[in-house]
Amino acid sequence: MTDHQTVSTETVTRGPDISVVVPCYNESANVAPLVKALEQALAGRQWEVIFVDDNSPDHTSQRVRDLARNNARVRGICRIGRRGLSSAVIEGALSSSAQVVAVMDGDLQHDESRLGALIDAVLNNTCDVAVGSRHVEGGNNAGLANAWRHALSDGGIWLAQRVLPVKLTDPMSGFFALRQETFAAIAPRLSGTGFKILLDLLLSAAKPLRVQEVPCGFRPRVAGESKLDALVMLQFAALLLDKFAKGWVPLRFVAFCMVGLAGVGTNLAVMQCARLVGAHFAMAQAIGTVAAMILNFFLDNNFTYRDRRLRGWACMRGLVLFMLVCSVGALADVGIARMIYGQNHMLNEASLAGAILAVVWNYAMSSTVVWRS
Structure with a gap:
C-alpha cells in the first residue's frame, strides 16, 4: 500500500432533455x-427551467439564485x-443543450399542465413547432383582464394571420415548444425585438x-403586472414591417421614422395654435419644434428604445x-437643402435630401449617444 493514496470519485450525469425558457421582468x-408547478407538470422527465x-x-434574479442553490433544475440569466x-x-434558448426548448411566460397564466403535450408533439416528430392555443376547441383566453386587452389580442391575431405562411389560430401565443436545433x-434571422417571438x-x-x-387555457394573473399594452402592439406592427423589408431596413430605424412622423404632425399643430394666439412665425416655429422634440423623445424612450429605456435623472439627461442632437440635425437639414437648391435642383428634391440627412443623423446619434446600449 502506498504512503499516499488518492481516491477520485466522479459522478457523471447527463444533461436535461427539456429546457423551459421563462423570460421575466x-x-x-x-x-x-412556477418552479413548483413545473415539478408536477414534468414529473418523470429530465428538465430544467431557465429564467x-x-x-x-x-x-x-435574486429569487432565482436562492432557488437554484438547492435545486439543480433551476438556472438564471440576469441581463444588464x-x-x-x-x-x-x-439568449435563454441558445444557452440550452437540451433536445427540446419550451417557452412560457413567468406570470403563471400559461397552463403548465399542457407542457407535456407540447413536448411530446415535438419529440414524436409530428410537427416542428407545437403551440399552446387559446383559440382551438378546449382552449380559452379567460385570463385577459378586460375588453381592451381582448381587443389588442384579437387585432394582433387577425393581422398576423394575414401574413403568416402557415395556418395558426393563435399566432400571438407565447407558449410553445420546438427542437433546440430548429x-x-x-x-x-430573428429580429430579437418586441414581445411576439413565436411570430x-x-x-x-x-x-x-x-x-x-x-x-391551452390562459389563467388570470395572480401577482405582478401585465406587460401587454398599446406600445407592445406598435412593436408588433413594426416587426411585421421589418419582415416585409427582409431585414434590409433595421426595425429600430423603422420605429424611429414612425415616431418622427408623429413629431411632424405635432410640430404643425402646435405652430398653428401658437399663431392663433398671436405668436409671430419664428416664435410659433420654435415652440412647435420644441414640442415635437419632447414628444419624439418620450415616444422613442418608450417605444423605439424600450429595451434601453431611460428613467429618473438619466431620462432628463x-x-x-x-x-441637442435634433437641433444639429435641423441645422444640417436646412444647410444641405439650401446647398442642393443652390445647385439648380428643384425645391422638393432639396427638401427631401435635407430631411433624409437629418433623419439618418438623428437616428445614428440617438442610438450611440442618447440611448447607448
Missing part, C-alpha cells in the same frame, strides 16, 4: 410557484443593459414550419442630449 413573487431576467428592480421578451428568449438554425420565428424560418396546436 418583475416576476419575483411568481418564481417559486431570463432583465435585471428586475423587484430582485427576480438589455431589455425585451424576444431577445430574452433567444431554434438555433433560425436564430440568426418572429415563423416569419424568419427559411421554409414554412410544420405547426401543431395544442388546446437623455432629453437634453436628444434635443
